Amino acid sequence: MTEAPEARQLVEAARQLFVAGVMSHSGHANLSVRLDADRFLLTPGFVRDLEPDQLATVSVDGQVLAGELRSVSAEIITMHGVVYRARPHVGAIIHTHSPAATAFAVAHRPLPCRTEPMLRFGQPEEVPVVPWGPRGSDVSVRGIADVLERRPTTAAVLLANHGLLVFGPDAAAAGHLVVAIEESAEAEIAAAAIGGAVDFPAGALDAVRASIARVSA
Numbered sequence: 001m002t003e004a005p006e007a008r009q010l011v012e013a014a015r016q017l018f019v020a021g022v023m024s025h026s027g028h029a030n031l032s033v034r035l036d037a038d039r040f041l042l043t044p045g046f047v048r049d050l051e052p053d054q055l056a057t058v059s060v061d062g063q064v065l066a067g068e069l070r071s072v073s074a075e076i077i078t079m080h081g082v083v084y085r086a087r088p089h090v091g092a093i094i095h096t097h098s099p100a101a102t103a104f105a106v107a108h109r110p111l112p113c114r115t116e117p118m119l120r121f122g123q124p125e126e127v128p129v130v131p132w133g134p135r136g137s138d139v140s141v142r143g144i145a146d147v148l149e150r151r152p153t154t155a156a157v158l159l160a161n162h163g164l165l166v167f168g169p170d171a172a173a174a175g176h177l178v179v180a181i182e183e184s185a186e187a188e189i190a191a192a193a194i195g196g197a198v199d200f201p202a203g204a205l206d207a208v209r210a211s212i213a214r215v216s217a
Contacts, residue, residue: 010041013171029047082144082145083167087167092168097162097163115184122173128157132162
């Protein structure tokens with residue numbers, strides 16, 4: 001199973017996150033990619049120099065079906081599973097402690113969408129905050145499920161006092177959105193020193209979509 005295309009995509013997505021410089025000092029993250037309605041591949045707790053044979057196959061209800069996970073990773077199976085159950089169209093999930101995005105999570109402040117990459121890469125709305133709960137606990141998982149229900153179009157959430165959780169149609173798309181969100185968080189923090197960031201004008205998302213359509217035609 002680790003030779004599956006999904007495994008190679010996950011490894012490449014992890015590599016690109018380091019190339020983009022959006023990872024925490026520790027390199028801690030966890031990434032997953034859906035195999036089918038019931039199973040997904042999941043990384044170990046640290047993903048620097050990740051290889052396909054390190055991935056485990058996990059069921060959406062929390063069972064390790066193949067491979068091994070250290071306890072630090074086993075805790076987060078349910079965090080991924082709840083997203084896959086709530087969003088059947090999601091093909092991949094990435095959780096990082098990206099520093100600027102985590103600053104918003106620590107401050108319990110939603111991250112506004114005020115940069116064009118966020119519009120383009122799948123988050124044309126603010127990134128909401130999930131109330132804190134111990135990682136992988138029922139409290140945390142229920143909090144994620146509740147926010148996903150209340151915000152059916154969000155492709156990311158901030159985990160209070162913890163980090164960032166992003167999901168997309170595939171690992172590459174989820175990775176692009178992680179980068180866009182981290183850059184946007186950095187820009188928000190920098191803009192605060194010069195008077196604060198400003199919202200897009202009305203109709204910005206439609207304008208961006210029209211621009212993309214023109215190039216794609």
